[in-house]
Amino acid sequence: MSFHLLKEAFKEYLQIEKNVSPYTLKFYLDDLDFFFLFLKTEGMDDVKDVDYAVIRVYLTRLYDQKLTRRSVSRKLSSLRTFFRFLEREKKVDANPLISVSLPKTEKPIPDFLYEEELAKLFTVSDLNTPLGQRNQALLELLYATGMRVSECVQLTLSHVDFSIGTVLVKGKGNKERYIPFGNYARDALMRYIENGREVLLKKSRLDSEIIFLNMRGKPLTTRGVRTILKSMVDKASLTVHVHPHKIRHTFATHLLNEGADLRSVQELLGHEHLSSTQIYTHVTRDHLRNIYMNTHPRA
Incomplete structure (x- = not known):
């Protein structure tokens, strides 16, 4: 399947099965577009070719763009959900992010009123x-x-x-x-x-x-x-x-x-x-x- 068809299938999964909010859906799809663009620059046109090594290169690219740990973590989390979906649909043999740990993010202490x-x-x-x-x-x-x-x-x-x-x-x-x-x-x-x-x-x-x-x-x-x-x-x-x-x-x-x-x-x-x-x-x-x-x- 093309990247476009995979994205549409994933979108339908998020909307119908996961019942995510429009706000969350936008972030998932934006993160996916970002990843697909990376694959194209690497000359890859099949998600079956994505393995742990490819994900490590992608991770390096994210850090090269000076993204925060929070943003990197979110993008990897979106990808993990995407490949979990592909694995379930028999589009890939394994989830290449299964052994990739998300960067630890510092949670800000909530501001409140006395x-x-x-x-x-x-x-x-x-x-x-x-x-x-x-x-x-x-x-x-x-x-x-x-x-x-x-x-x-x-x-x-x-x-x-x-x-x-x-x-x-x-x-x-x-x-x-x-x-x-x-x-x-x-x-x-x-x-x-x-x-x-x-x-x-x-x-x-x-x-x-x-x-x-x-x-x-x-x-x-x-x-x-x-x-x-x-x-x-x-x-x-x-x-x-x-x-x-x-x-x-x-x-x-x-x-x-x-x-x-x-x-x-x-x-x-x-x-x-x-x-x-x-x-x-x-x-x-x-x-x-x-x-x-x-x-x-x-x-």
Whole structure:
């Protein structure tokens, strides 16, 4: 099969069987195009000819282009998945990346807000206006659930169960999870849905079930959420940079600092692998060390 046909078959596999997001799909296919270009420059036109030695040369090319270890690791990971697919489809005899180790990448420690900083954000919205009610409900829900901004803007009225205080979230790969929320988020959401949202919805004359709407009554976008948070930061006169994912980091860090177990936080965040959640332990270790140094008699 030609490179083009192999790419199309792999694309179909990623979309249908792996159910990857459009964002992930783009990276996989871009990485594959990058590899195919390398093969052509090497005079190779058949993936069956790719062996360990070829992959080592490819790895050298990647480092020659001054790519970061993170980028190299991602490209190799994409290739490993591609050749695993080819092996399953009997297009190659073996996966040439099976014995190639991915370069270790340093995971950055997540940035988060301290409780004092976050508290200021909850005081800036005018709860007598539709937009103020929306902004407060948005901030309360993001912090109460730790959901991704992409998950938040997709929420509909039917996803929220006020009787038991849970929200149904559809995450990556259309995986669903229930997340509880407390009274602060409940009160803010009910106030907005019963008042401010109705006012905003009339502006668009749409029959929409989406919870969070923009000033024209249309569904709020992820960019819109970032703009709202920036505006709230400015009103609170904070000098920190706040984005939706930082609220998610804050949610996880505060839970772990207060004694939540890692597995529970993993489930709440919708992480497929525990290693994705473990990054927050770097932050909580600093917190525990500070407590120890300030309280132990012989610290």
